[in-house]
Amino acid sequence: MLTYLLGPLLSLLPERWRQSLALLKIKWPRATTISGFLELAGGLAAFWKWYFVCMNHWINRGWDVALQHPGGPEITDHAVGAAALLIWASHPLTWLLGYVCIEGAVRFLGAAFSGSILGTLPLFLIAKIIAVFQPSSDAQGPSVASSFASAISEKLLERSQPEGADELITSQNGHDEFLEIRASRRKPDWDPPRIVRIHDTYYRLENFSKAAPPRPFRYTLRKLTAGVPGRTVLLYNPDDALVTEKP
Numbered sequence: 145m146l147t148y149l150l151g152p153l154l155s156l157l158p159e160r161w162r163q164s165l166a167l168l169k170i171k172w173p174r175a176t177t178i179s180g181f182l183e184l185a186g187g188l189a190a191f192w193k194w195y196f197v198c199m200n201h202w203i204n205r206g207w208d209v210a211l212q213h214p215g216g217p218e219i220t221d222h223a224v225g226a227a228a229l230l231i232w233a234s235h236p237l238t239w240l241l242g243y244v245c246i247e248g249a250v251r252f253l254g255a256a257f258s259g260s261i262l263g264t265l266p267l268f269l270i271a272k273i274i275a276v277f278q279p280s281s282d283a284q285g286p287s288v289a290s291s292f293a294s295a296i297s298e299k300l301l302e303r304s305q306p307e308g309a310d311e312l313i314t315s316q317n318g319h320d321e322f323l324e325i326r327a328s329r330r331k332p333d334w335d336p337p338r339i340v341r342i343h344d345t346y347y348r349l350e351n352f353s354k355a356a357p358p359r360p361f362r363y364t365l366r367k368l369t370a371g372v373p374g375r376t377v378l379l380y381n382p383d384d385a386l387v388t389e390k391p
Contacts, residue, residue, distance in 0.1 A: 150300065151175025152182060155251075156264040158271040168300055172261045180252030180262075187244035194241055195232060202228035298330050298354075298361075305357045310385040321367040323347060325385075326359035333378065334363060339371060340378045346371025349378075 147170050154165060155176040162172065206224035232238055247265060254260035311326040323342075334340075340347045347365035354360050371377070 146300070146304070147171045147175050148178065152179035155179045155261065156267060158263045158268045159261065160271060161267075162261070162263070165300075168304075173255050173259045176251055176255035176261050180248050180250070180255055182248075184245060184248030184252055187241055187248050191238075191241040191245055194237060198232040198235065198238075199225075199228050202231050301354070301357065301360050302329055308358060310382060311359055312382055312385045312387045314387070322350075323365045323367065325363040325365065325380075325382075326355075327361045327363070328357075328359050330361050331363065338378055339368075339374075339376070340365055340380050341371065341373070342380050342382060346377075 146168050150168070151170045151172070152175050154162065154168075154170065155172060156179060157165075203224055206227055251262045251264075254262050305328060308328045310328075313324040313326070315322045315324070334349060334352065336349045336351060338349045340349055346368040348368055349363060350366050351362075351364040353362045353364075355362055
């Protein structure tokens with residue numbers, strides 16, 4: 145369903161941004177085919193509408209000028225039409241609509257016949273500009289664009305499923321005890337390596353990841369032998385959670 149509802153819009157994003165939406169399970173070739181066809185059809189409709197509006201306007205303006213100066217040089221229908229056509233062809237909106245038609249055709253044919261997933265050029269250029277100012281983004285963490293795309297992905301994940309109780313999975317690895325919390329909603333401020341207090345027990349948040357619904361947000365915590373109460377400690381109440389033990 146997301147392929148047909150959100151896929152055509154999200155397929156306009158550059159490849160790097162689309163990678164942050166992998167959990168949505170969108171069939172990108174199909175979504176891009178639809179998106180390219182809609183872009184092409186909409187661009188052609190707007191292109192021809194603009195052509196008739198522009199030509200009618202400037203032809204009428206041309207004849208108004210000719211009638212206001214009857215003593216001037218003789219003006220023919222061809223001259224007025226040629227002048228109107230020149231104004232239409234040189235107008236920035238004509239070039240913009242022409243580009244939309246061409247881009248839509250390229251995206252539609254590429255996705256339909258070769259499976260090429262092409263976003264829109266303006267967003268691609270924006271992504272390149274961001275990459276220029278963040279050349280070492282891999283070492284410094286996710287870029288602004290990736291973070292934005294990830295936030296969109298998380299919101300779409302939350303809206304695609306009902307809110308439910310968390311699932312707690314306990315496990316043992318040597319002397320360390322671990323607790324995995326699987327949630328249907330992202331928990332604010334739960335970023336590693338924050339300390340979480342569950343009743344009178346303290347845990348360190350070791351890892352956060354995303355998986356498939358219905359509980360796509362996964363938090364891995366390691367039990368601490370002791371903890372220090374403080375304002376930065378996250379408080380968690382799992383009274384309504386589903387508790388299981390990993391063998």
